[in-house]
Amino acid sequence: MNNIFRKFLIVALSLVAAVASSGYSAVGGTKADYTESVVDFEHNLDDYVPAKTNYNFYFTYKIVHPWWDAVALGMEDAQRKYLEKGIVITYEYMAPDAASYEDQTRRLLEAGEGNYDVIGVDVADEEKISPVLDEMVALGNKVMTFSSSDAAPDCKRIAYVGNTHNYQDGADLTEALCEKLGYRGKVGILVGSYGAPCHEDRAKGAMDTIAKYKHMEIAAVEYDMDSVDKAYELASEMLKDNPDIAGFVCCNMSNPVGTARAVTELGSKAVIVGMDHDQEALHYLKDGVIYCLGVQDCYSIGFDTLQVAVKIADGNLPGDLFPDKTDESTTIIYQEDAQSMLEILYGDVSQ
């Protein structure tokens, strides 16, 4: 039954891809029941024939968090499929408990000393990490970026796989919020980690969108450092300081969960828009506490990252085999999509 469902998912995804032929994401789509195409769990390796039978990679990402666990599952799927073809891929997939460019720098430098075919990084801080990557590339390391945050545009990293439209995701979510609020009112913005390109870009998209409407204003902008508890504290404070806050824009996975808890606890009617597929956030969406969520296809990010890493390891560069930036989709889902999304992602809405 799952296979049938997944095949249907592929067809649905293909249709979405055809519609979104500009290479841009599905952000801003209608409220139609398109949840089945939000995440693609059915992947097959492309026709590329790896040059070796053994590969060893190192990946590091911003922070230990369920979002990257979802990416890891896509990677493991690809690893199993390579194994079926007789190609053994081993890799490390490491992150600190708290986002830190220092920690990431240390990990990257250590990895540079190791025997890895490719080193992949989800950039914790664009400004700080990009030079490190350039240095590693200069030393002969094959470096790529992945998941949600790319390095600076002039960075020498070989390729990027992940969300290429974080600014637009932030703008689209905020546009949905503004429309919901009738283009007037105060908005609180919660961001993830300082310097994390994906978070910062979304926040910028949000701020630029609000700036378009003269009856809207930003009450505050706060960083939760990817902590749900911190997000809850910040949202609570914002609501206490500005009881008339009409809405929140949440730029990462922990933001909407903490904000929804605060809004519920304080009895606020503030409208929440946010990112990602946290199970608790999906339940808030189902209950109407969260207005909409931008869900990224983490599984595909993981799967494609490993495929591109194999090609890079074989000495390939962006071109016909893979692009400089492999884009992965983000889909905005609403209350009516929450239940099926919970079932797709977590198996049972009641779990």
Added chain:
Amino acid sequence: MKRTRLTEKAVAITAAIGSVLIMVTVIANTYWASRQAVSSTNQAVSAVSAFYLESMADRRSKTITNLINNNFDYMKKAVGVIDEEEIESQEELRAAIGRMKNILSLNRFALVDEDDIVYTQYTTYTGRSRHAFLSKKTLDDKMISTVFRYGSSKELCLAIPIDIKIMGKQFKACFVQIDINDIVDLLAFDDQGSTHFALYSANGGNLSETELGTLIGTQNIFDATKGNVSEEEWNSFRDDFASQKNGTLTFTINDVVDTICYQPVPDTGWELVVMIRGSVIQDQIREISEKSLAANHMQIAFLLVVASLFAAIMFYMIRRVAKEKLDEEKENSKVFKSMANTDSLTGVRNKHAYMEMESQINTRIREENVDKLALVVCDINGLKYVNDTKGHAAGDKLIRDASALICDFFNHGSVFRTGGDEFVVVLQGKGYDTKDEVIADFNRTVEENIRKNEVVISIGYSAIKPEDEQLHDLFERADRMMYERKKELKSMGAKTREFYEAGS
């Protein structure tokens, strides 16, 4: 005490009612017995089915428990082996994990170091957010948990605390993850499709994604059964899941009655639910029951046919006997009547018959309803003499000869013996029309008999006249004429009483 006469009809009715009562009693008894048999069979079916279900659920629950225990044992052994190996690099550790994984057939076998770094055969990753059991700093005892993975797959995670050092790092845990689909395959191995089963979490969510029959399917079992059982039963059902108890639940969906049996899987928080619908046991027992019922119905039908046949035969026989008796009675009555009106010596009608006839003719004379009527009076000559001299046997012979002679000329039914030597012939219709010729022939014969010394009969006759008021009027005229004839015959040589008397 007055006694009522018992008629055949009463006997027949009593027999019929008795037969019907016996038949009804026997059929009712057979029907009741068959109903009892069905009821008992149903109870037995329920008991056997429940027992079968419980047995199935228990066996499967134990299968999972054995799987869990085996994995725990294998994990300990694997950790022991790895601990003894002098592993100095991550590559060697991965290789060792791979070997143990393959040798012991462990699913996703992994070790966890003190920094919550997870080591598997192919990957090394930070696992704190991914594995719930790592949320605690230390693992005190073995732990069983259900993992709901992104992508909707569900796994059973078994973890044990370990205390070994590899590459100078302290390792704190070892775990395996078993895909629930693999457990379902294991459970389905001995099923042969005769039952439905599914694994549920405490809140009723279907973990195995197996359909529990077509009606519940893969729905949350509480949602599926709500409204189809009483609220009390439903709450009790939920409580049993929450407190890891076993039990059974019977519910009706779309008029179909189903029974499920649930058995907790120890330490997992799961309930294994088994359901038989249209199962082998029920089908087979029901088939036996239906066959038995059909046999009972056949018995009843056979009994009805036999009883009906028997009743029909009995009815026919009673009717036949009754008819025969009736015919016999009629015949007897005829004989008696005939005997009452017939002269036993000559076979012609007797004096009694003549009197009846006389009465009827008198009525007709009075009604002036008589057209043709004549009477012949006959008297045997010399009877007394024969009786006296030759005995009554000779006398009787003479009477029979005389009667035969009269009947030779006149219709037998018209001849009456009205006295010892007297006969009367009543002539009507055709007999009346031919009387003159017949009487003339008769007299010629008698006259010849005088010469032959055979029976001589003197006759006189008279036809009805308008002034006649009764038959006796005719009789008197005929009687007088008969005496005149007697004298005439005497003159012709016929022997008379006087002759015999004189001769003696």
